Amino acid sequence: MIRNYMKIAWRNLARNKGFSLINIAGLSIGLTCCMLIVLYTKDEVSFDRFEENKDQLYRVKVTISDEKESRTIGSTNAIHGPTFKQEIPEIEAIVRTQSSTFVVKKNNELINQPILFADPNFFEVFTMPLLSGSPGTVLADIHSIVLTEQTAQKYFNTTEVVGRTLDLKIGDNFQAFTVSGVARNCPENSSVQFDAVLPFTFQESMGWTDNEWLGFYMNTFVLLNKNANYQAVVPKINQVFASKSAFEISKIKDFNQKFYFDLQPFLQVHMDSELSEVRNGLGHGSSPIYSYILSGIALFILLIACINFVNLTVARSLKRAREIGVRKVVGSLRRQLVIQFLGESFLVAFIAFVLAIALAQFVLPTFNELANKQLALSYLLDIDLISAYLGLFLFTGFLAGFYPALVLSGFSPAQTLYNRVRFTSRNYLTRGLVVFQFALSVGLVIGTFAIYAQFEFLTNKDLGYNDENLMSFSLGRGGAGRQVLDVVKQELENTAGIEAVAAFNGNYNGTGAKIDGGRTLDFGYIGVDDNFLPTLQIPLEYGRNFSRDFPSDPIQSVIVNEAFVKEAGWKDPIGKEVNFEWKNQKLQVIGVIRDYHYASLKEKIKPLLLTQDPNYGLGKIFVKVAPDDIPATIRTIEKIFRKHVPLLPFEYAFEDITNAKRYEKEGKWKQVITLAAILSIFVSCIGLFGLATFNAESRVKEVGIRKVMGASMVRIVTLLSTDFIKLVLISIIIAIPVSYYAIGLWLNDFPYRIEISGWYFVMAALLAVSIATLTVGFQSVKAALMNPVKSLRSE
Template identity: 40%
Template structure:
């Protein structure tokens, strides 16, 4: 019986091979999309779950309520971890993690590299499951000069991994050995997995950092503190204990803070499981440079990707349904004969459903193979490192099984039900008709084109917005600016002077400036605390970047007080502080810059120093001669970039022979701010192309069937004088109605959805009407070409054969 079933299924698929190919192509494309989405989502969900203690491993979060503003960050100060473990029995282990985005110059012999550094407690390996290859995890971080390196770092320096006992030095100056001793490698750890929120090249003992920065404040939050709780502990109860301990210990510090600044600073704590950090559903800020956690993703992107993939699969299933329904009349007599010979409706239903299952099964195999082949391309597009092994994981098997069941039922159940429900009398003695077929078919076609038009609208808006961002004037000129990292150098002002001496008279170099970043810090003015971005610059910075002054003057060597007391501010700062006549006004920075007040000597016109997704925020410029810097920015000659870069490297190695030469272009760094948006622009574009292809395949199949079923009518019309245009209009008329309906439905929905996306940008386009008109027009054009081509083909056929076809 099963053999007979396979023969019948195989015979039918061969006879209808054109439509089988259309169905297989569409379903394969949809299945590939869903498989890639499944790989993407499972990879996102796998972040940080390799830690054996992950069910009980939490990051302490800090929420600040300050003058009505609530900010929750993933950082704490230095004192919380030790105090909480000592006073809360539920805390089994803790470790502080400071670093993350901090890179240091590390060298060994004649090799030097910029490495990602973390300062951690000696309990780090009791909390996290990073695997030690050589060395003892319990003693690896006990000594202040001991360091742990990754296998990749060991290979960089020594071309081998058995390097325990070897020496490193963290300085660009060979005469300055930190603490009077070199750094000793005490252990080698496996490279952190790509799905880890904590990434590093080298681990330092936290005690090493405390020698130069021992902070006892309960009011700060700049590093990550992770705790392992007892399995039976209630996280909410633990948080209450944390807050009680804070109130006791921070009381005096808070009183002093209120007395000094006049503002309250309410602090409360929370717990975030390690596996929630990457997707961050609580939207906790990871903006602290030192928090030890890399920037994560957003769950919404996973939802969008999965939604697009499912809609494309639905579009392919709709093709299957429409073509099977339209093609069902050819098998009506088969149904009648089988029923008259005793076959039940259930048997016939399973026959046709089984045929769909066979086609879907082979489609799934094809899609899986193509997905495997596309992984390198997909990884580059999505910024992932998914391997073929993930395709055979047990978790993905549920996705594959679900796709097979979904394809079979969604694509085959309704057509099989309609066919099996035909009566023998209806099909053997009359021409079979399926009631409601046209309404359902048109509705499904309309749904397909709604999705295709929505994706087309999204693509155009993405392109328009990204073009607007990339072409908008930033308030300065970032072109040809090379940034060289000189962190780890003691006297950066002197190093900058040496670079200027070597390069200032060279034709390949236009200008250079010493730059330092201090992040956002509070500044008091007129009893207001303004959160401002601090940057150190020299007197050449403004002219090099072509930044204009609105009022006042630039820094100058003719004013010695500029080095310690003068600042430049931007227009956003003046607006936030509500200052009139700001030149000469005094500012009070936080204690990081000492006890001196600053005097405003110049006001810069606003420029975008961060992404256009954010409004321009207050900014304060200090003079780098006093406050140093960690980068030298150089403006090079436009026509000789390669020679200029070669000159910079040669000069760098001459002045800093023990430092790693690393550079980036400022405009390329700016582009990284929109890396995620540009990635999704490509994904949406490809999805739009796939949806149009699937819609076209479906229309082609339906138009081909429509012309085949109306062959005799076409022949009669041709004999009576109908032209090619008349026949083309006849066939296209039925297909235009659902497409016009799709345009009416898709445009307002697309406008609404893209308005939500654009709301994430502080500077954005107004959605132009062309983004609504063009996708709908293209849908009509594609439909006309697809359908009319079949009508023209039918018109060109010999009328003798057409009239005798029924």
């Protein structure tokens, strides 16, 4: 019996090749999207689950609050972890991690190498398998270093490197570090990422660590014993901090900050959108919103494809009416007919499923690039994933075939054999499904226009300074950079192809000071030279720039931005005092610059203060390069750099490229949403084509009569198309308010954003109506051109 069902199903598919192809294509596109998103979601939820201590491992985080704001960070200081372990018996172990970069000498080549400082028990607490070396001893010696396979190959072309040495630049000299172990490359689904690990005890021996209780600049992880309740440990951590930090806090006048320490389960680190900053050994941070959006898009497209299957199957039902009538007359039960039609649905779903696997493999590299992943269909070998895909296959086949099976199996034998089956245009379910799927498609198109507009705004907005052909590089930290700064600047200024040269300290550190008799104002704080403003072409709104004509500027004067003036509430800022109590300095404002975006446009411009404090070393150079021959100018700059800074690699960046990279995520989402909109429109039009076919076939005799009575082709096409255009217009009316609300929510995350334009909705509506008209019009013209003799000869 089953064999007979499948044989009939196959014959029916072969007989209606066009409709079968449309059905299979639509379902395979929807299934492909779902497969890729299932892979993506599986990768997201699998992060860090290989860690043996995952259920006992936590990251220390702290919430800092005052009268104005409250913020949570995942950072601590060097003293926090060891003290917590000493004072709290439930803490079995602690691991501190901190990122840094060292110059490594490889033969005569200098390479900047990212290094992770970690406590000696790092490889015991975290599941990072070693190819060589013992987890408990690889970081025991302060001059030992552990490399990953990739890093070992990079420097030695082999992984058999235990006992060999690597020269790292410490201060102005190179020191040899002995390779004590080689670790496997960090898994892609691991939050912990590193290339090389040095013992944390080394930087402690160098005096590089800060043991103040109010400092926060590294990660601290705690391993609790198996019987500990982390919620009971949190109050103890806060008690220890309160008692240990009391003396330090008492020395700060008018201190008004509050601190609350907490423990974050390690399995929550990857998907924590609040603490999205990834550094100090953590990487690949994500947000659950991405999984939600991608899953929603995939389900929408699959749902649209299933709706198409329903519409096309019902549209073809009239041609199978006599078959159903004959089957019922000779004794077929409705249950058997339902099984037959569901069997046809599952056959289509199976073919689409196989095609979707091939299509998913084909587009996977592109998807990986968009999603910033390294996914592979080998994940399918996972039993849970196989079960998920099997469930997806069964769900798709049942969803697509259940309603048509019920409708077709319910035909009356008498009506079908006498050709009296009628599906009138009052098929509200079918029409409602078309409205629903087009509303989804129009919503995605509107979203695409909005995302495009916001992305163009982010990448083309005036930043308040000119980043075109603006090159930057570092002279390094410490005394060496300061000693060569003036010499390097002078040589660059005398070089052809260079229009301007400036120096600054390379940071936008946050600090605070008193204004207007005692009120504290928080702001960014950078050191600059006299040429900084003209080189970046940042205009002054009031006052003057720093100048060598005023020798007292470095110790008496500062420049602030408009945001600083606004926050301070000053109407006449020139001459106002900024009191740095912590360094016993009162400085006067000599100028106000226009606000410029020194950070991403996803961050609001904050108060900023520029200083020439001689204690604030300037180690970064800005060079305005003439556009004539940029490569030759870069080579000249590199020669000057190597002449004066021989122990550092020459690494440079152009500000316009750096700024563009800040919006790579938005750029990728623009591509994802655009692709989703195109697919949804395409698949929706397949459904509309099916409904138009159904309508034309059910009204074929009406069309014939109208033609015999003299109706023109234009009138017939209009008659057949009007109802469908109405459906599309209804879908547009539904999509507009929903899209407007969703776009508004998305734009709220951007402090600098576009205004939602009515053109997005007009363009999306015109596009939807145009595509729908072409889709329906094709079938309507085909019906209008049919010979009325053929359609009426049976009457």
